[in-house]
Each structure stands twice: as C-alpha cells, then as structure tokens.
Amino acid sequence: xxxxxxxxxxxxxxxxxxxxxxxxxxxxxxxxxxxxxxxxxxxxxxxxxxxxxxxxxxxxxxxxxxxxxxxxxxxxxxxxxxxxxxxxxxxxxxxxxxxxxxxxxxxxxxxxxxxxxxxxxxxxxxxxxxxxxxxxxxxxxxxxxxxxxxxxxxxxxxxxxxxxxxxxxxxxxxxxxxxxxxxxxxxxxxxxxxxxxxxxxxxxxxxxxxxxxxxxxxxxxxxxxxxxxxxxxxxxxxxxxxxxxxxxxxxxxxxxxxxxxxxxxxxxxxxxxxxxxxxxxxxxxxxxxxxxxxxxxxxxxxxxxxxxxxxxxxxxxxxxxxxxxxxxxxxxxxxxxxxxxxxxxxxxxxxxxxxxxxxxxxxxxxxxx
Numbered sequence: 001x002x003x004x005x006x007x008x009x010x011x012x013x014x015x016x017x018x019x020x021x022x023x024x025x026x027x028x029x030x031x032x033x034x035x036x037x038x039x040x041x042x043x044x045x046x047x048x049x050x051x052x053x054x055x056x057x058x059x060x061x062x063x064x065x066x067x068x069x070x071x072x073x074x075x076x077x078x079x080x081x082x083x084x085x086x087x088x089x090x091x092x093x094x095x096x097x098x099x100x101x102x103x104x105x106x107x108x109x110x111x112x113x114x115x116x117x118x119x120x121x122x123x124x125x126x127x128x129x130x131x132x133x134x135x136x137x138x139x140x141x142x143x144x145x146x147x148x149x150x151x152x153x154x155x156x157x158x159x160x161x162x163x164x165x166x167x168x169x170x171x172x173x174x175x176x177x178x179x180x181x182x183x184x185x186x187x188x189x190x191x192x193x194x195x196x197x198x199x200x201x202x203x204x205x206x207x208x209x210x211x212x213x214x215x216x217x218x219x220x221x222x223x224x225x226x227x228x229x230x231x232x233x234x235x236x237x238x239x240x241x242x243x244x245x246x247x248x249x250x251x252x253x254x255x256x257x258x259x260x261x262x263x264x265x266x267x268x269x270x271x272x273x274x275x276x277x278x279x280x281x282x283x284x285x286x287x288x289x290x291x292x293x294x295x296x297x298x299x300x301x302x303x304x305x306x307x308x309x310x311x312x313x314x315x316x317x318x319x320x321x322x323x324x325x326x327x328x329x330x331x332x333x334x335x336x337x338x339x340x341x342x343x344x345x346x347x348x349x350x351x352x353x354x355x356x357x358x359x360x361x362x363x364x365x366x367x368x369x
Contacts, residue, residue, distance in 0.1 A: 233336035272312025309336025
C-alpha cells in the first residue's frame with residue numbers, strides 16, 4: 001500500500017495560485033462595478049459567482065491538492081468568493097435604491113392637478129333645502145300646497161289686497177306672460193297658492209307652499225330674476241301673533257340650530273295686518289359686534305340682526321275675498337327666501353353661484369343640504 005502523495009505538479013492547479021486568485025477577484029469586482037442596472041448585475045452574478053465562474057472552478061481544484069496545501073488554498077479561495085459576494089450585495093443595494101428613486105420620480109403624482117374621474121354629483125342645494133324646510137312643517141301637521149307658476153293676476157295681486165296702482169304690479173317688477181292686459185303673470189310670490197288653498201280646502205287650513213317665483217330683478221350677488229320662496233298659511237279659530245312667533249321660532253331652530261333668537265319688527269304688507277319683518281340674531285357674532293368698532297361682523301354689518309323674511313296676521317280683506325268669515329276665523333302667514341336661507345346656513349356669498357350650473361358648487365353639498 002502506497003503512502004499519501006506529498007508531491008504535486010503546480011501547473012496542474014495553477015488556478016489556485018495566489019496571483020491567479022487576485023486576478024479573478026479584480027476582474028469580478030470590475031465587472032460588478034460596471035453593472036448599471038439589476039439585470040446587468042444578475043448577469044455579472046452568474047459570470048463571477050455562478051457554478052461556472054472562475055472562482056467556482058478554482059474551488060473544485062482544491063480536491064487535487066495534498067492535505068498540507070488544501071487548507072491554505074481553501075482559505076484563499078473562500079476569502080476571494082466572500083469578497084465577490086460582498087461586492088454583489090453592496091452593488092445590489094445601490095442599484096435598488098437608484099431604481100426606486102427613478103420609479104418615484106417617474107410615477108410621481110401631482111396632487112394639485114385636477115383628477116379625471118366621474119364625480120358622484122349631487123342634488124342642487126336649493127332643492128334639498130326647500131324639501132328640508134317643507135319637512136319641518138309636515139312634522140307640525142301642515143300640508144304641502146302647489147300651484148301654477150303662470151298665475152292669474154287676480155290671485156297674484158287683487159285677492160292679496162294689492163291695489164291696482166301698487167308699484168309691484170307694473171312691468172318693472174312683474175313678468176307678464178303677454179301684456180299687462182292679459183291678466184296672466186309669472187307669479188311674483190308663492191302667496192297665490194295660499195289663495196287657491198283657501199278657495200279649495202275645508203277649514204281649518206294649515207299649508208306650506210314652496211316654489212319658484214319671478215321678478216324683474218337684475219342678476220347680481222344678492223338678487224336673481226328667478227328665485228325660490230317658502231310661504232306658510234294657517235287659518236283657524238283663535239290664532240294669534242304668538243302662534244305665528246312660535247312657528248317661526250321652531251323653523252329657525254331647525255334651520256340654524258338650538259339657541260337661535262328671532263324678533264318681529266313692525267312692517268307693512270298689503271295682505272297681512274299687523275305685519276312684521278322676521279329677523280334672526282346674527283349667528284356669527286350673536287350681537288356682540290354691536291357698538292364695538294374693534295370687533296366688526298361682516299355677516300350682520302355689526303347690527304346684531306339679519307333680515308330673514310316677512311310675516312303677519314292675514315288681512316281680513318283677504319279672508320273676505322276668498323269667502324271666509326273674518327269674524328270667526330283668523331289666520332297668519334309668513335314667507336322667506338330659500339336662497340337667502342341657504343346663504344345664511346352655508347356661508348354662500350354670491351347668489352349667482354346658485355344659478356350658473358357649475359357642478360363644483362353643487363358637488364360640495366352632495367345629496368343633502
């Protein structure tokens with residue numbers, strides 16, 4: 001039996017020479033450094049650290065060495081392969097960071113740009129607010145009354161105790177369907193609905209009349225020739241101004257929240273007597289700006305109150321005109337603008353925004369007011 005082979009031919013294992021190993025490492029490091037993206041690095045990994053790479057082939061030659069030389073050669077090749085592996089990992093981290101930065105830059109989203117999508121949309125806030133106000137009265141036992149927008153002049157004026165020479169009857173304030181002699185106008189208020197209700201319904205009467213009305217106003221921030229009103233009418237035995245005030249207080253609370261204060265300021269309307277303007281305590285300053293130059297309020301002009309609508313006890317002449325005994329029955333009526341209420345509730349400053357049909361205005365209200 002022969003002894004161990006202590007002699008070997010260095011030419012047969014030239015790949016394990018220290019200089020050869022250093023050359024392989026230098027070539028691998030250069031190739032790895034040249035990789036400009038992850039795909040190129042993957043190819044470099046196969047070339048310099050794969051099963052057919054120079055270092056892998058050199059590692060196989062260790063088995064041909066005598067025992068005394070294997071440890072030194074194995075250590076040298078192991079260190080070389082570890083150095084190449086470390087270079088691959090470091091380069092991979094750099095290339096991943098560069099790729100992520102490029103993706104972030106290429107796919108960056110400018111959140112200030114308008115998006116292209118199909119919006120859900122929303123109902124017009126005037127419609128939803130008018131329905132909400134009507135619901136308040138339905139909960140109190142009122143009925144919803146409706147009437148035509150092209151109305152008889154008698155119902156729009158005469159029956160409401162508006163005399164023939166009243167300025168509101170001229171073409172400066174009223175849209176006549178054909179001519180002033182036609183006797184047909186576009187209603188200037190929803191009060192004709194109250195006349196129709198008193199002619200058609202059995203007593204007692206509790207109705208509320210929301211709807212569109214027309215006046216020859218110029219379109220500006222606070223006026224529009226087509227707008228919306230909600231008017232209420234109650235005709236019963238024993239009604240007083242206290243009943244009217246309580247009704248309006250309840251409506252104001254439902255529209256503007258608990259704690260809102262109303263007042264009735266003496267005024268004049270042909271169809272009510274006595275008549276009053278309904279004012280709301282300013283819901284911004286709550287009257288604190290009155291007399292305080294250092295704390296002005298833009299909402300109420302530092303007056304502490306905001307005009308909301310008109311009201312009063314139904315004029316006995318109106319009751320007589322529709323055949324109701326004004327000795328037995330009394331009534332109260334009130335009316336306010338839907339647009340004005342929307343401006344108060346939601347801080348709308350320009351009435352033109354409500355009529356221009358811009359979806360950016362209505363979208364903010366969604367499907368509710």
